[in-house]
Amino acid sequence: xxxxxxxxxxxxxxxxxxxxxxxxxxxxxxxxxxxxxxxxxxxxxxxxxxxxxxxxxxxxxxxxxxxxxxxxxxxxxxxxxxxxxxxxxxxxxxxxxxxxxxxxxxxxxxxxxxxxxxxxxxxxxxxxxxxxxxxxxxxxxxxxxxxxxxxxxxxxxxxxxxxxxxxxxxxxxxxxxxxxxxxxxxxxxxxxxxxxxxxxxxxxxxxxxxxxxxxxxxxxxxxxxxxxxxxxxxxxxxxxxxxxxxxxxxxxxxxxxxxxxxxxxxxxxxxxxxxxxxxxxxxxxxxxxxxxxxxxxxxxxxxxxxxxxxxxxxxxxxxxxxxxxxxxxxx
Amino acid sequence: xxxxxxxxxxxxxxxxxxxxxxxxxxxxxxxxxxxxxxxxxxxxxxxxxxxxxxxxxxxxxxxxxxxxxxxxxxxxxxxxxxxxxxxxxxxxxxxxxxxxxxxxxxxxxxxxxxxxxxxxxxxxxxxxxxxxxxxxxxxxxxxxxxxxxxxxxxxxxxxxxxxxxxxxxxxxxxxxxxxxxxxxxxxxxxxxxxxxxxxxxxxxxxxxxxxxxxxxxxxxxxxxxxxxxxxxxxxxxxxxxxxxxxxxxxxxxxxxxxxxxxxxxxxxxxxxxxxxxxxxxxxxxxxxxxxxxxxxxxxxxxxxxxxxxxxxxxxxxxxxxxxxxxxxxxx
Numbered sequence: 001x002x003x004x005x006x007x008x009x010x011x012x013x014x015x016x017x018x019x020x021x022x023x024x025x026x027x028x029x030x031x032x033x034x035x036x037x038x039x040x041x042x043x044x045x046x047x048x049x050x051x052x053x054x055x056x057x058x059x060x061x062x063x064x065x066x067x068x069x070x071x072x073x074x075x076x077x078x079x080x081x082x083x084x085x086x087x088x089x090x091x092x093x094x095x096x097x098x099x100x101x102x103x104x105x106x107x108x109x110x111x112x113x114x115x116x117x118x119x120x121x122x123x124x125x126x127x128x129x130x131x132x133x134x135x136x137x138x139x140x141x142x143x144x145x146x147x148x149x150x151x152x153x154x155x156x157x158x159x160x161x162x163x164x165x166x167x168x169x170x171x172x173x174x175x176x177x178x179x180x181x182x183x184x185x186x187x188x189x190x191x192x193x194x195x196x197x198x199x200x201x202x203x204x205x206x207x208x209x210x211x212x213x214x215x216x217x218x219x220x221x222x223x224x225x226x227x228x229x230x231x232x233x234x235x236x237x238x239x240x241x242x243x244x245x246x247x248x249x250x251x252x253x254x255x256x257x258x259x260x261x262x263x264x265x266x267x268x269x270x271x272x273x274x275x276x277x278x279x280x281x282x283x284x285x286x287x288x289x290x291x292x293x294x295x296x297x298x299x300x301x302x303x304x305x306x307x308x309x310x311x312x313x314x315x316x317x318x319x320x321x322x323x324x325x326x327x328x329x330x331x
Numbered sequence: 332x333x334x335x336x337x338x339x340x341x342x343x344x345x346x347x348x349x350x351x352x353x354x355x356x357x358x359x360x361x362x363x364x365x366x367x368x369x370x371x372x373x374x375x376x377x378x379x380x381x382x383x384x385x386x387x388x389x390x391x392x393x394x395x396x397x398x399x400x401x402x403x404x405x406x407x408x409x410x411x412x413x414x415x416x417x418x419x420x421x422x423x424x425x426x427x428x429x430x431x432x433x434x435x436x437x438x439x440x441x442x443x444x445x446x447x448x449x450x451x452x453x454x455x456x457x458x459x460x461x462x463x464x465x466x467x468x469x470x471x472x473x474x475x476x477x478x479x480x481x482x483x484x485x486x487x488x489x490x491x492x493x494x495x496x497x498x499x500x501x502x503x504x505x506x507x508x509x510x511x512x513x514x515x516x517x518x519x520x521x522x523x524x525x526x527x528x529x530x531x532x533x534x535x536x537x538x539x540x541x542x543x544x545x546x547x548x549x550x551x552x553x554x555x556x557x558x559x560x561x562x563x564x565x566x567x568x569x570x571x572x573x574x575x576x577x578x579x580x581x582x583x584x585x586x587x588x589x590x591x592x593x594x595x596x597x598x599x600x601x602x603x604x605x606x607x608x609x610x611x612x613x614x615x616x617x618x619x620x621x622x623x624x625x626x627x628x629x630x631x632x633x634x635x636x637x638x639x640x641x642x643x644x645x646x647x648x649x650x651x652x653x654x655x656x657x658x659x660x661x662x
Contacts, residue, residue, distance in 0.1 A: 050596070222591040236608075244591045253588045260553040260575045263603030265381070270601045272594030277567075 002027045003308055005096040007062045011052050014249045014319060019052070020068075020312040027099045029078075034101050036078035039308070040089070042096065042329040043071035043121040044315040045155075049248040067095035068311075071126055073110065073117050074100075084109075091120045098308055098331065115293065122155050122326035123293060123300040126275055129285045130242060131159035131218075133278040138240035138271050139216040143168025146210045148229050151220030152190065153180035153301070155326035156242060159289075160218045161190050162298050169216070172209040174225055176321045183324060187299060202228035213237075221246045223254065230262055239270040249319060301325025333358045334639055336427040338393045342383050345580045345650060350383070351399075351643040358430045360409075365432050367409035370639070371420070373427065373660040374402035374452040375646040376486075380579040398426035399642075402457055404441065404448050405431075415440075422451045429639055429662065446624065453486050453657035454624060454631040457606055460616045461573060462490035462549075464609040469571035469602045470547040474499025477541045479560050482551030483521065484511035484632070486657035487573060490620075491549045492521050493629050500547070503540040505556055507652045514655060518630060533559035544568075552577045554585065561593055570601040580650060632656025 001024055008021035030036045048070055051062045062068055072094035076084045081104045084090065090107040094100060110120040122128060134156075141147060147164040151157045152173025161184065164171045172192040173184040181193035192209040199205040206214065206228050213234035219226050222244030233239070247254055263270060278285075292298035303323040305314040308331050318327055332355055339352035361367045379401055382393045393399055403425035407415045412435045415421065421438040425431060441451040453459060465487075472478060478495040482488040483504025492515065495502045503523040504515040512524035523540035530536040537545065537559050544565035550557050553575030564570070578585055594601060609616075623629035634654040636645040639662045649658055 219591065222589060226591065241591050241595050244589075244595055247589065247592055253592075255586045256589045257584045258553060258575075258578065258587045259590055259601070260550065260557065260572045260603070261578055263601060264572050264575055264605075265603070267604050267608050268602070270590070270594060271599070272591070272596070273598050274595075277598050 002097060002099045004067055004098075005308075005311055006065055006067055007052060009064065010054055011049070011249070013251050015049065015052065015312075015316050017312055017316070021065075022309070025097075028101050030080045030101050032080050034103050035076050035081045035084045035107075037074035037090065037094065037100050037102055038077045039072055039074050039094070039098055039100070039331045041073040041118045041121055042311060042331065043125070043127075044311065044318060044327050044329060045070060045127070046243055046245045046248060046318050048315065049319075067097060069093055069095050071121050073120055089117055091125060096311055115290070118302055118304065118326070118328050118330070119293075119300065121328055122302060123159055123298065124286060124289055127155040127326060128159050128289045129278075129282055130275040131156045132163055132285045132289055133275060133281055134240040134242050134273055135160050135163050135216070135218055137278055137281070138269075138273060139164075139218060139238050141167045141169050141216055144170075145215035146170045146172070146212050146234075147216045147218065148172045148174065148206065148210060148214050149218045149220070150174045150225050150229070151243065151245060152184055152193070153321075153324050154220060155300075155323075157218070157220055158184070158188050158301060158325050159298070162188050162292075164216070165189055165191075166292065166297055170210070170212075172206070174206075174221075174229075180321075180324055183301065187301065196225050203231050206232045216240075218242060219244075223247060223256070227257055230259065233262065233266050233268055235266050235268075237266055237268040239268060241270060241272040245319065303327050305329045307331070333428060333430045335398055335429075336639075336642055337396055337398055338383060340395065341385055342380070342580070344582050346380065346383065346643075346647050348643055348647070352396075353640070356428075359432050361411045361432050363411050365434050366407050366412045366415045366421075366438075368405035368421065368425065368431050368433055369408045370403055370405050370425070370427075370429055370431070370662045372404040372449045372452055373642060373662065374456070374458075375642065375649060375658050375660060376401060376458070377574055377576045377579060377649050379646065380650075398428055400424055400426050402452050404451055420448055422456060427642055446621070449633055449635065449657070449659050449661070450624075450631065452659055453633060454490055454629065455617060455620055458486040458657060459490050459620045460609075460613055461606040462487045463494055463616045463620055464606060464612055465571040465573050465604055466491050466494050466547070466549055468609055468612070469600075469604060470495075470549060470569050472498045472500050472547055475501075476546035477501045477503070477543050477565075478547045478549065479503045479505065479537065479541060479545050480549045480551070481505045481556050481560070482574065482576060483515055483524070484652075484655050485551060486631075486654075488549070488551055489515070489519050489632060489656050490629070493519050493623075495547070496520055496522075497623065497628055501541070501543075503537070505537075505552075505560075511652075511655060514632065518632065527556050534562050537563045547571075549573060550575075554578060554587070558588055561590065564593065564597050564599055566597050566599075568597055568599040570599060572601060572603040576650065634658050636660045638662070
């Protein structure tokens with residue numbers, strides 16, 4: 001038996017379990033040039049919400065009645081492909097299936113001995129590269145500057161903050177619980193944290209945490225949190241926009257203060273990106289992140305949920321901030 | 332008699348004549364190392380509105396009871412400065428006075444024989460450099476791309492559009508009268524124009540004028556015009572924010588659709604700037620603009636108002652779009 005999770009209908013607003021459908025299929029046999037993969041770890045990420053809409057985005061929409069896809073670590077359990085052997089572990093953008101066939105394209109072997117398998121979905125995977133490349137390529141941090149990160153305790157945010165610290169920045173993380181704030185300070189060595197849910201004046205809270213103003217704002221959330229940070233930016237601030245989780249479930253366009261006047265008076269740069277914009281720098285990013293991890297300069301958090309059947313709920317929980325660090329489902 | 336215009340009070344919303352005060356002073360004598368200047372042409376610019384507020388902006392606020400300053404072409408009528416002679420013409424950021432003393436700092440000699448004096452306030456001055464450097468440094472135009480300019484018939488906009496054409500772009504200008512639209516097409520060779528006042532669906536109008544989407548949006552106005560353009564941007568669009576004239580007179584922060592989601596999905600860059608961000612490139616910009624002007628590739632429009640006493644009204648008229656090209660007051 002091979003369980004599969006399909007997109008049943010496009011979520012309206014916040015996704016619910018009814019948007020997903022469990023199905024089953026036979027476990028296939030690999031043809032020549034193919035491998036049979038067994039799913040081990042599945043990455044659930046906020047950006048998948050965008051792919052569930054029908055609208056054009058930076059990646060194609062999921063199709064109704066077809067399996068969801070995301071970053072997956074799988075084990076090769078049968079191979080008729082010259083480059084893969086039974087027992088290899090691979091990372092790839094794969095389907096939410098317990099077993100699947102691949103022709104090997106887009107698969108990358110990962111080394112269980114070098115780092116735990118799940119880390120290849122997080123700090124040594126797409127989220128780590130997103131954090132590192134968004135910060136270095138757009139944020140261009142310089143020692144002594146002030147960096148603010150929203151969604152700071154998430155998979156990307158926690159790597160952004162640590163990278164900022166390594167590069168000599170003063171780092172403030174914005175998050176939604178005191179427990180996560182504590183984690184940011186103790187485990188990830190952020191200088192300051194702000195709990196946006198308990199701050200009654202977020203603009204003032206940012207000002208207090210960042211007395212020299214904000215030079216870089218790495219934005220994972222958008223919305224009013226970003227408004228508060230933007231009112232504190234310095235001349236020539238850089239604002240990488242990595243995500244807008246506060247708006248992913250909106251059914252209509254949110255309004256907020258217009259940004260052009262502040263970008264204008266501060267000669268500031270706001271730039272949206274997706275990690276593939278920097279694909280030429282992936283090897284460099286992974287090399288640097290792996291080195292920092294080995295040297296103990298970088299660490300990471302994971303929230304691991306067990307069981308294939310819990311995949312949709314784990315995804316939904318992202319929007320309630322139930323994860324600390326990378327949200328991963330172990331099969 | 333030496334007439335002087337002072338800021339009487341800070342405008343609330345749209346500036347009115349009562350915000351300005353006419354005063355008079357004796358015509359001073361220059362001390363050693365100084366020149367006596369007679370004002371000949373005064374530049375009035377939308378950005379001066381920002382300096383009339385008390386809030387911090389990219390340039391210091393004007394002080395109540397003190398003269399307004401802007402770009403001025405003046406004649407040296409008496410010199411005790413070794414570098415300037417009677418009869419020289421100079422350009423500088425000077426006070427709204429018929430006569431004034433200068434120690435020569437910040438003054439640049441201009442050549443009446445090479446180009447009309449007023450052009451040194453426009454196409455060969457700050458506005459020309461703003462257009463050229465904002466477009467080339469942030470917009471990074473490539474041949475075949477689509478460029479949209481708002482405030483297209485203004486001093487900056489008309490140079491942006493022409494520079495875009497010289498660089499091989501398809502250029503659409505957004506303006507507020509049919510007469511200006513005609514000017515953009517006939518004199519400045521824009522490919523398409525949109526009259527935002529008579530378009531009932533601006534988003535659709537942009538889509539129609541730019542069937543391949545918008546690669547560069549040079550924004551002089553902000554507000555709903557910019558919303559309409561932004562909904563048509565392409566992947567990796569560049570959005571130099573040069574001005575926000577639609578918002579300069581606002582007494583409270585305008586709201587509009589949040590921009591982060593579109594910047595994110597399009598991997599687009601929005602960057603505010605002031606021309607001095609690129610001061611290292613001023614000589615290159617002036618050289619290029621002067622060459623194009625000489626070759627007949629570039630032209631310009633001026634709206635010239637006569638008389639020192641009409642300075643405040645000429646400034647106010649900018650916000651009604653009464654100028655075509657550069658608004659200049661000839662004394």
